[in-house]
Amino acid sequence: MRAVDTIKNIWKIEDLRNRILTTLLLVAVYRLGTYIVLPGIDPQSLTALQEQTKGGLLALLDMFSGGAFSNASIFALGIMPYISASIVMQLLAIAVPSFQKLQREGESGRKKINQLTRYLTVIILLFQGPTYLVNLSVQLRYAGAAMPESLWFTISSTVIMAAGSMFVLWLGERITDKGIGNGISFIILVGIIARLPHSLFQEFISRTSERTGGLVMFLFEMLVLLLVIAGAILLVQGTRKVPVQYAKRIIGNKQYGGARQYIPLKVNAANVMPIIFAQAIMFIPISILGFSNNEISGFWAPFMNNTGFWYNFVFAVLIIAFTYFYTAITINPTQMADDLKRNNGFIPGVKPGRHTKDYLDAIMDRITLPGAFFLALVAIMPAFARAASISMEFSQFFGGTSLLILVGVVLDTLQQIESHLLMRHYDGLLKSGRIKGRSI
Secondary structure, eight states, X not given: OHHHHHHHHHHHOHHHHHHHHHHHHHHHHHHHXXXXXOTTOXXXXXXXXXXXXXXXXXXXXXXXXXXXXXXXXXXXXXXXXXXXXXXXXXXXXXXXXXXXXXXXXXXXXXXXXXXXXXXXHHHHHHHHHHHXXXXXXXXXXXXXXXXXXXXXXXXXXXXXXXXXXXXXXXXXXXXXXXXXXXXXXXXXXXXXXXXXXXXXXXHHHHHHHTSSSHHHHHHHHHXXXXXXXXXXXXHHHOEXXXXXXXXXXEETTEEEOOOEEEEEEETTTTTTHHHHHHHHHXXXXXXXXXXXXXXXXXXXXXXXXXXXXXXXXHHHHHHHHHHHHHHHHHOOHHHHHHHHHHTTEXXXXXXXXXXXXXXXXXXXXXXXXXXXXXXXXXXXXXXXXXXXXXXXXXXXXXXXXXXXHHHHHHHHHHHHHHHHHHXXXXXXXXXXXXXXXXXX
């Protein structure tokens, strides 16, 4: 069988084999850490916290942390503070001239920005740590238990959780350097996949024993889920090819160039980053309100319900805005036009230079708009799933951040594996063509 032959070929390549084993080992370390409870906390008294994270925004937060949030683990704060810090740094790189200068300094500038991002991550962690402990104290009281109330416990637990999150970040970087795939993305992916078996089993049980519809309804849900996944794959892989003609150059007695090639412009050049950016902003009310279990009213109330209209409307608008924003900072039509002109290339029917830049700008605007709307639609699909009486945990896999991260990271990882195979003259993973993917 082809699958068996592919696995054998992967195992034959020593470098690829070592990278996969290293990735599995580091993932195992991460999963083990999600079950190490903070010192001074009784694991048996966490039932109220786990009940709180079954729905709403806290369910998403718990999913991104791989269950560490509901386990009061040393990794409870997860990787989201680093993502929030990255968002802030990217915004500063556009608005502040000194950060723009750092970006133009190449590798040294990138290292400085990464270092500042880590410092900002620590600051966010030191703010979120006590907030998490306040919520934990409330939930333990609901379960009839208590946690130490001393200042030393608050300080030590905050430091432990901050160190735990920075260790998770270090694991992600080691996966990127020594393993396979993008480490940070892979860490988030593992947290999402860890929730899938339990959610799927619970949905099956509830459909066949508690609700109407039975097995037929469950199979229909699976069909819809497969269609949504197919749409997400098309969104990740979709491209618009722009033809480029290279002029002939004569060097000595030989003729070079003259061939027609293509510039592949992605329909969704930002990939899942707009959803991650928007999701980080939608988590702000939780941080401000301190995960309070009290009744919330007023302006913030609609933004605490991730199945409500206003939450999903604002979420979709943010995704569309961030899609244009992230596409603008990752795709540079001016540089593309200059590169074409420098290499004697041109788009047929378009003058080189400024006209080429304007043409590429117009194409990016046309293909980004439907991509942004489709991305927003996929992101709010869990709200429609909840409206169809699908359980809260399982509905998260019908769209949103979890599905697009899962699809994007899996495709990117498979693409890297395929590159290793083709580099050593083995067959790729698919007969029909190369796998296209992109890390987040």
